[in-house]
Amino acid sequence: MMASLLTLVSAALVVIGAFFALVASIGLLRLPDVYTRMHAASKAGTMGSGLLLIALAIHAGDTGTMSRALAGVVFFLLTAPISAHLLAKAAYSVGYRLDAISVRDEMAENVTND
């Protein structure tokens, strides 16, 4: 009973995680510029891979796999925002401007790029 419940939960998590990974890649295709694309990659991507790892932790059941999968989730949460932030910062400083539909850019008023 308990085992089949755990299997169902981890199966559901795999499906939801795969859905968010799919959404992240559709977002990469559809969104207009690098900054809006980072939104899709950093949020839906983190969510998708995090859920897949949690599903693995529940399904595996032994401590070694479980703790490594959970450590993976923690490192995803720690690193995804930093890499998104660095990519956006690097894109801005090499001169990728925001897409034409953008409504404001207060960074351009205050930051001078060399």
Place this chain on the structure above:
Amino acid sequence: MSLFLINVLLALAWAAVTGSFTFLNLAFGFVLATGALSLIREQVGSVGYFSRARRVISLMLLFVYELILSAWKVAVLVLTPRMDLKPGIFAYPLKLDRDFEITLLANLITLTPGTLSVDVSDDRRFLYVHAIDCSDPDSIRRDIAEGFERKIMEAFH
């Protein structure tokens, strides 16, 4: 902080006594050690430790909740047939001044709905945030100030 170390040491002692260093047993030992410390909180002066732990935990829960919400919002946005985007970058005036707190705030902002931190100004007075819907930056500024920034101040000041 030293109380946290004592807590971890007690958890290790529990694992040593029970002879099993599995993740679950360590976690259980940590909970037991927290209970033991809370019994003698008046004597060892750990009252502040518990209220701080509660605030750190509430910050973590807020973080997970916002992450789920933001992934969901990105999903809805990406899957609507006609995307109505008003993206833009706005400046957020920082009240926090320590590096570690600014880093934490920037990370939290990146994982919350519709916002992505791009850069910190050189004098550390502004955080530049890219928002996917930047039609009303004042309300986003207010949300950050009353949500994460206040929670970080409560947890670490």
